[in-house]
Amino acid sequence: MEARRDVFQAIADPTRREILDLLSGQPLNVNTVAERFDMTRQAVSLHVKILSECGLIVLRQQGRERICEAQLDKLREVAQWVERYRQFWEQHLDSLEQYLDHLQKQKKHGRKK
Amino acid sequence: MEARRDVFQAIADPTRREILDLLSGQPLNVNTVAERFDMTRQAVSLHVKILSECGLIVLRQQGRERICEAQLDKLREVAQWVERYRQFWEQHLDSLEQYLDHLQKQKKHGRKK
DNA sequence: TCCATAGGCAAGTATTTGCTTGCTAATATA
DNA sequence: TATATTAGCAAGCAAATACTTGCCTATGGA
Secondary structure: OOOOOOHHHHOOOHHHHHHHHHHHHOOEEHHHHHHOOOOOHHHHHHHHHHHHHOOOEEEEEEOOEEEEEEOHHHHHHHHHHHHOOHHHHHHHHHHHHHHHHHHHHHHHOOOOO | OOOOOOHHHHOOOHHHHHHHHHHHHOOEEHHHHHHOOOOOHHHHHHHHHHHHHOOOEEEEEEOOEEEEEEOHHHHHHHHHHHHOOHHHHHHHHHHHHHHHHHHHHHHHOOOOO
């Protein structure tokens, strides 16, 4: 459970997405994060490690606690990649809209069931 | 190499992102896609299978060829997820801008090095 | 000072990934 | 019809993933 420190890889795991979600609300220490999940502290700790290694969260020591704070700048990379293809789904939405419009008009001119 | 058919998982692999990129330009058959990569046809074929199973590409049989066509609607899911955190990186950009502005002003009022 | 709490490290396991080689089937073309 | 091309299937493999259990070290409060 190591080696790849890439944002796309990091957010591929649903648990890690949940952790980010949790931390986007407020910073939490490792154990508190772990409590929210149905797995051992170690498992969560590893996810936290991966997230921090790829820069999506920042860890700061506070006494005996390690506070995890979301640092979501790196998500911009993902946003930019996806953005390149926005036209593809918007195009499809457009034709769906047109189709619904078409249905709407058909409904207006007679044959109301 | 199976089991998970999830968009986030699908785009986690750089080869698969490249395949999508390639196909967003124009539809291609499996072998043509495979030629662009430095790995066996089988390996690419598996990536294509995964992409089609999670709905990011559509396969259509044409004689003995299988044409792969990008179908990027599913990326909206990713876009929406990332969008929720846009404020986080834009916020940071803002404070960076403010900081740069600050520097700029400092430069103007005297002490030009 | 003693003990509970926070949390890291290491080893072990099952499953999934990413890729290979070898083979077969179907469709085109000479 | 014989041959080349497209592409799937199956088995095999090393590495990575996603976990676990067990242990050990700090820090902080009673």
